[in-house]
Amino acid sequence: MSKKHILLVEDDEVFSRVMSRALTHRDYEVSHAANEDEALVLINSTQFDYAILDLNLGGHTSLGLIAPLKQKNPVSRILILTGYASITTAVEAIKLGADNYLAKPADADEILGALLDNNQPDTVADPDSAHLEPMSVRRLEWEHIQKVLNENDGNISETARQLKMHRRTLQRKLQKRPVAK
Amino acid sequence: MSKKHILLVEDDEVFSRVMSRALTHRDYEVSHAANEDEALVLINSTQFDYAILDLNLGGHTSLGLIAPLKQKNPVSRILILTGYASITTAVEAIKLGADNYLAKPADADEILGALLDNNQPDTVADPDSAHLEPMSVRRLEWEHIQKVLNENDGNISETARQLKMHRRTLQRKLQKRPVAK
DNA sequence: TTGCCTGCGGGACAATATGCCGCAGCCTTC
DNA sequence: GAAGGCTGCGGCATATTGTCCCGCAGGCAA
Numbered sequence: 001m002s003k004k005h006i007l008l009v010e011d012d013e014v015f016s017r018v019m020s021r022a023l024t025h026r027d028y029e030v031s032h033a034a035n036e037d038e039a040l041v042l043i044n045s046t047q048f049d050y051a052i053l054d055l056n057l058g059g060h061t062s063l064g065l066i067a068p069l070k071q072k073n074p075v076s077r078i079l080i081l082t083g084y085a086s087i088t089t090a091v092e093a094i095k096l097g098a099d100n101y102l103a104k105p106a107d108a109d110e111i112l113g114a115l116l117d118n119n120q121p122d123t124v125a126d127p128d129s130a131h132l133e134p135m136s137v138r139r140l141e142w143e144h145i146q147k148v149l150n151e152n153d154g155n156i157s158e159t160a161r162q163l164k165m166h167r168r169t170l171q172r173k174l175q176k177r178p179v180a181k
Numbered sequence: 182m183s184k185k186h187i188l189l190v191e192d193d194e195v196f197s198r199v200m201s202r203a204l205t206h207r208d209y210e211v212s213h214a215a216n217e218d219e220a221l222v223l224i225n226s227t228q229f230d231y232a233i234l235d236l237n238l239g240g241h242t243s244l245g246l247i248a249p250l251k252q253k254n255p256v257s258r259i260l261i262l263t264g265y266a267s268i269t270t271a272v273e274a275i276k277l278g279a280d281n282y283l284a285k286p287a288d289a290d291e292i293l294g295a296l297l298d299n300n301q302p303d304t305v306a307d308p309d310s311a312h313l314e315p316m317s318v319r320r321l322e323w324e325h326i327q328k329v330l331n332e333n334d335g336n337i338s339e340t341a342r343q344l345k346m347h348r349r350t351l352q353r354k355l356q357k358r359p360v361a362k
Numbered sequence: 363t364t365g366c367c368t369g370c371g372g373g374a375c376a377a378t379a380t381g382c383c384g385c386a387g388c389c390t391t392c
Numbered sequence: 393g394a395a396g397g398c399t400g401c402g403g404c405a406t407a408t409t410g411t412c413c414c415g416c417a418g419g420c421a422a
Contacts, residue, residue: 366420370416371414372413372415377408377409380407380408381404383402385401388397389397389399391397392394
């Protein structure tokens, strides 16, 4: 049986190198693309079994790659990975056809687990995993900001206006990482 | 044209009453269920256009209602609502067929927006959907704090713990008056 | 082309807010 | 009465914001 072929779309130099190596060691064949165009070329020329897409590719998101991927490769499973996770983008990604969504930081095992994981039904079905703590205010703020920012197609100035906060402040908040939980 | 029929599954007495009224005033017909069994009875006896499900129903989740709903009512749009939002449950809900996922606190407009949202051709042109301003981050924070504080029967220390903020900070926030909007 | 407007990123500095300490008073429960 | 939890509040040392101010880039109209 031949090796499974994974498409890795990730613009972070270091992270992509680490991931590539980790996946290769686990006996996968990995093709890496650092941006949307490179990714499209690969998608059109190769059959992939899986895809790992970093949500934030420089300017825009990698969500646009989902459709071409699905079209060329109806059987591949797609995992969206992001350092700036939010419920809004997660919902959007899944709606667009991604199979899973994972927040960085995550190690290779975690990522592979999320990518291969097919026993979806059990994930949340058990009542114990039902996380009963309310969101922290920071987390809630982050989610809300992401939602509004998304509604404004990434326009920071407009988002700041609607949120009644200074653009400079929003800008600074966005540069930080999302809150753990 | 007859009114659109909404199924509201929500175990919180107060919240469900408020929502029911708000939706009724907006000219929807609302059926309310406080638990899974009640909901199933309604699903089997009525045709719904939309459904709003609180994710946490006492012990388990309301995700199990998605399948029956979809089966009986292939056209309905389903919104999952929860005070304990997390990316994991959001992804799960969308995978199971929910159309959107929203974190409380959320007002009726926000909820309806999330429910009707999306490229639904017939609702896009709706002139009534006049520009919904998102809550400011301060307002959202205030609402959330009040809600959690309430769940904890006014216990400031416990609330601060859950919100992962310093008790002193919470105390100071509470001394100020609520934000205008 | 030249303004002009808008968005983006970021420096600098003062005004606030927050984290964290400690203390005293009040309850309720052993 | 001692123990432990909650509340209100006074200080700081830090962190985060509000403001103002530039420079740069792209879209657009004169």
